[in-house]
Amino acid sequence: MPTLIVPGLDGSPAPHWQHWWQASDPSAILVHQEDWSNPVPEIWEAEIAGAILHHPGAIVVAHSLGCLVVARLLSVWPQLRVSGVLLVAPCDPRRSARLARFGGYPRQPLGVPAIVAASRTDPWMTIGEAFDLAAGWGADFVDMGAAGHINTVSGFGPWPQGLILRDRLAGRALAGATGADAAPVPMRRRVI
Secondary structure (H helix, E strand, O other), rough: OOOEEOOOOOOOOOHHHHHHHHHHHEEEEOOOOOOOOOHHHHHHHHHHHHHHHHHHHHHHEEOOHHHHHHHHHHHOOOOOEEEEEEOOOOHHHHOOOOOHOOOOOOOOOOOOOEEEEOOOOOOOOOHHHHHHHHHHHOHHHHHHOOOOOOOOOOOOOOHHHHHHEEEEEHHHHHHOOOOOOOOOOOEEEEEO
């Protein structure tokens, strides 16, 4: 099952964990954008939707601004087929003039298995705001503790714990495909 990696503003160059994942996992595909530093909502949405349509059933792993775009796509186009989404360090677009055009987050259930991983010290969104998003989306929530923006600046290289979260989503998708009991796990708050 492929993993679609959706970076945030300015991309995820080495040694970001998303770069590590792409370099070390042959099933990981980075969703490219024409301009990582001057994002246009419609273009980002089209690129991500195109990647999902090209790789139906993928696990989508988004970081920061990528979380907003993925959540919006799933709320507007519920027919997009993804096996699950891992939304890491969602950002509040009101905190940057470059992101203001993206507007706010949808608050309804995403309709797919989802995990939100957020930090208590993220400058882009408070832990409470991230928890509220997860609750609205029907997503599991992982409290990463004092982990900054869960990026290179805050010390995240390969991030094996993130791979465990991604693999948990893949396992749930496979269990559902084989007819096993795939009832959603109630949202819980946990620290890793």
